[in-house]
Amino acid sequence: MKKLINGVDNVVDEMLNGMTAAFPEYIERVPGTDVVARTGAKKTDKVVLISGGGSGHEPAHGGYVGKGMLDAAVAGAVFTSPTPDQVYEAIKATECGKGALLIIKNYTGDVMNFEMAADMAADEDITVDKVVVADDVAVENSTWTTGRRGIAGTVFVHKIAGACAETGADLPEVKRVAEKVIANVRSMGMAVAPCTVPAVGKPGFDLAEDEVEIGIGIHGEPGTHREKISPVNDIVDHLVGKILDEGIYAEGDEVAVMVNGMGGTPLSELFIANLRVKEILDGKGIKIAKTVVGNYMTSLDMEGFSVTLLKLDDELKGYLNAPADTPAYKEV
Amino acid sequence: MASKVYECISKIADIIIENKDFLTELDREIGDADHGINMARGYTEALGQLPQDESDIGAVLKKAGMVLLSKVGGASGPLYGTAYMKAAKAAAGKTELTVQDGKDILDAIIGGIKQRGKAERGEKTMLDAIIPGYEAYCAAADAGKDLAECLDAMCAAAAEGVEYTKTIIATKGRASYLGERSIGHQDPGATSSLLTMEAIRDWVRAL
Numbered sequence: 001m002k003k004l005i006n007g008v009d010n011v012v013d014e015m016l017n018g019m020t021a022a023f024p025e026y027i028e029r030v031p032g033t034d035v036v037a038r039t040g041a042k043k044t045d046k047v048v049l050i051s052g053g054g055s056g057h058e059p060a061h062g063g064y065v066g067k068g069m070l071d072a073a074v075a076g077a078v079f080t081s082p083t084p085d086q087v088y089e090a091i092k093a094t095e096c097g098k099g100a101l102l103i104i105k106n107y108t109g110d111v112m113n114f115e116m117a118a119d120m121a122a123d124e125d126i127t128v129d130k131v132v133v134a135d136d137v138a139v140e141n142s143t144w145t146t147g148r149r150g151i152a153g154t155v156f157v158h159k160i161a162g163a164c165a166e167t168g169a170d171l172p173e174v175k176r177v178a179e180k181v182i183a184n185v186r187s188m189g190m191a192v193a194p195c196t197v198p199a200v201g202k203p204g205f206d207l208a209e210d211e212v213e214i215g216i217g218i219h220g221e222p223g224t225h226r227e228k229i230s231p232v233n234d235i236v237d238h239l240v241g242k243i244l245d246e247g248i249y250a251e252g253d254e255v256a257v258m259v260n261g262m263g264g265t266p267l268s269e270l271f272i273a274n275l276r277v278k279e280i281l282d283g284k285g286i287k288i289a290k291t292v293v294g295n296y297m298t299s300l301d302m303e304g305f306s307v308t309l310l311k312l313d314d315e316l317k318g319y320l321n322a323p324a325d326t327p328a329y330k331e332v
Numbered sequence: 333m334a335s336k337v338y339e340c341i342s343k344i345a346d347i348i349i350e351n352k353d354f355l356t357e358l359d360r361e362i363g364d365a366d367h368g369i370n371m372a373r374g375y376t377e378a379l380g381q382l383p384q385d386e387s388d389i390g391a392v393l394k395k396a397g398m399v400l401l402s403k404v405g406g407a408s409g410p411l412y413g414t415a416y417m418k419a420a421k422a423a424a425g426k427t428e429l430t431v432q433d434g435k436d437i438l439d440a441i442i443g444g445i446k447q448r449g450k451a452e453r454g455e456k457t458m459l460d461a462i463i464p465g466y467e468a469y470c471a472a473a474d475a476g477k478d479l480a481e482c483l484d485a486m487c488a489a490a491a492e493g494v495e496y497t498k499t500i501i502a503t504k505g506r507a508s509y510l511g512e513r514s515i516g517h518q519d520p521g522a523t524s525s526l527l528t529m530e531a532i533r534d535w536v537r538a539l
Contacts, residue, residue, distance in 0.1 A: 080366065084410065108407045108505045112407055145503065221506065222510065
């Protein structure tokens with residue numbers, strides 16, 4: 001394993017300190033915790049939005065802390081959910097009387113740890129509610145599993161619910177908007193090469209030189225199948241096809257598109273993928289209102305990408321285009 | 333002198349730490365290869381943080397729950413943390429436990445895990461060891477057996493429960509993504525639950 005680290009035990013700590021050092025005007029670390037909060041938190045009279053999860057998905061979630069998006073992000077160990085006490089610290093550090101909304105990606109550990117934190121906050125009479133993002137269409141038979149995983153679509157939830165919270169809306173209203181995004185967002189990813197968790201020291205799975213895994217999760221969970229690598233257009237056709245099969249996007253609809261890099265894929269390739277996404281949607285008469293291309297929800301050094309489509313209505317579009325100013329996502 | 337409850341939790345910690353690699357290996361097959369590592373980290377921390385001379389069983393169990401909750405992470409942290417906290421509530425203020433207390437504690441633990449994990453028996457989880465263990469414990473208790481005999485019955489049934497997890501598909505947790513590929517593998521969480529129950533039994537037997 002070749003990694004630019006100083007030691008496997010320091011990865012999260014040094015990453016958080018380096019991140020806040022890079023963006024002191026946006027974010028600061030809550031002392032004694034693995035929580036990143038808006039600089040000068042607790043000064044805004046609004047519903048606070050808190051997300052988080054295992055580390056290794058940077059810029060998620062600390063990079064989305066800032067005006068118009070999150071109020072705090074909680075970082076667990078690499079690919080391991082943060083513990084309830086840490087989430088509770090995030091709530092305590094930021095909540096200012098209007099309640100907190102927890103945005104959770106659908107993994108067993110994340111859901112349980114965030115729910116326990118909500119229980120702890122409720123014991124202190126802090127109003128907390130939650131939404132669970134489950135946008136990964138690669139998980140089939142979701143009745144028989146823990147359900148679909150939360151992946152890159154989570155960033156749109158941060159953006160839109162964040163804009164809603166910024167207007168001064170109350171907690172039920174912010175939750176309603178977040179759930180509307182969740183109902184209308186779908187994603188699917190793939191990997192060309194696996195990622196290596198620093199503490200493990202070897203790749204999470206093996207792929208042959210000419211093989212790709214379709215439907216991969218952001219921790220390297222198994223996808224739908226493996227196949228020989230083909231031109232990226234064919235891969236995009238498959239991913240977008242699975243998303244469109246959901247039946248929620250129709251001719252005449254407006255969507256937001258995210259082509260998200262897994263961490264080890266160059267932007268040039270993401271742009272090529274994006275071109276194909278546009279061709280497909282143009283062909284279906286689906287209008288693209290907004291496109292974002294880049295590394296938004298990564299999987300350490302995994303090579304690959306995911307495609308996310310969010311169906312918009314006037315309300316969601318308004319919030320999507322509202323101002324946001326965070327280290328990793330800006331809308332002017 | 334260390335309290336009895338501290339000694340008992342130390343015994344559990346020793347067994348879990350001893351089986352760190354075994355549990356991690358089971359998890360590598362159907363999960364994400366960290367169960368033993370996470371549990372050992374939690375119990376190592378618990379050994380250092382638990383009050384050695386506190387005799388209120390509920391208080392020590394509660395502290396153990398808090399430590400596991402804040403140090404284990406993943407799904408096991410909340411589940412074992414909840415189990416200890418529920419046990420703590422059932423044992424609050426007690427300095428000794430009767431056979432009936434054991435029943436109440438197990439019942440509280442099962443309720444807590446079901447609620448936290450939104451799981452039922454038969455989903456290839458720790459409940460598949462604990463629920464049969466509880467039932468066997470109750471049957472032995474109702475037949476007038478003493479505590480050690482009840483714990484023997486509990487462990488025997490829990491061990492069968494772990495074997496049973498090899499035959500079923502996981503529908504909860506990360507193993508659920510594997511579908512039928514999870515058959516043939518024993519559940520790591522059910523296994524760590526069995527190890528915990530056996531550690532308690534062995535500790536009681538050695539009294």
